[in-house]
Amino acid sequence: MYRISYKAFKFEAKDALLYRIDPRAKLFVALYSMTISIITFDLTTLILLTIYLMIYISLLGKILRKIMRNLLVLTPLIIIIFLANYLVTFNIITSLVPAVKLITLVLSMNIFFLTTSPDDFSLTLEKLGVPLTITLAFSLSLRFIIVLSKQLNEITEAQLSRGYTLDRGGLIQRIKNFIPILVPMIVLSIKRSIDIAETLEVRGFRTDVKHTPYHDLKTTRRDVVFTLSSIVSITIFYYPLQDILSLFIPL
Secondary structure, three states: OOOOOOOOOOOOOOOOHHHHOOHHHHHHHHHHHHHHHHHOOOHHHHHHHHHHHHHHHHHHHOOHHHHHHHHHHOHHHHHHHHHHHHHHHOOHHHHHHHHHHHHHHHHHHHHHHOOOOHHHHHHHHHHOOOOHHHHHHHHHHHHHHHHHHHHHHHHHHHHHHOOOOOOOOOHHHHHHHOHHHHHHHHHHHHHHHHHHHHHHHHOOOOOOOOOOOOOOOOOOHHHHHHHHHHHHHHHHHHOOHHHHHHHHOOO
8 A cells, every 4th residue: 555656767678669769869859749738728739649649659669558657646636737727717628738738748758758768868968968967966866766666665564564554643643654664764865875975986986077988879860760750740730730731832
């Protein structure tokens, strides 16, 4: 009941097209799709874009189960967003727009984050000119989400095996019940951060020198075709087809 699922954050390499594409190309497509989602306020267009993104990621990335798991976790937040907007506007269509928009944004981010390893993620940031300290911080954060989730599950199970109950008392008491879990979690996290700092120091890690990556990112013709075809297909779902044709052929 109290276990936290970390499978949604765990990177699993698969034999699919999205895993072989340059991370910079996937990041550009993801940002473009997110931009389209943000500027779109038509419910029909958002629903079509959501369906398209689910098919797009499922076919090219083979991660339909992960997508559905992520959306299932977000279901309470989606419901809260819908109800909050409905209490203000009293309009179902208007209230559905931000809820569907959130789903579209999550799907857009999945194009990059679910198909990019932590190593490629940090290398992408480094290639984009992000300072090495920030790149290292992001990379370690992605790596230790899974580690901390496992650690939290182990601490929770250890406390429950000793007869400790988390669901007793009122709201304030239930919040206090998590203190025996949070305290060892924080202590172990601080200890792990000290170990990482000492390891970097022993290995002579410096931010003022140029680092040579184990493997470099190279943009190929396949990456260019992927980027252009993705942008065109996403744009078609944003603009009606007749509007696209009217840009080139006066109607």
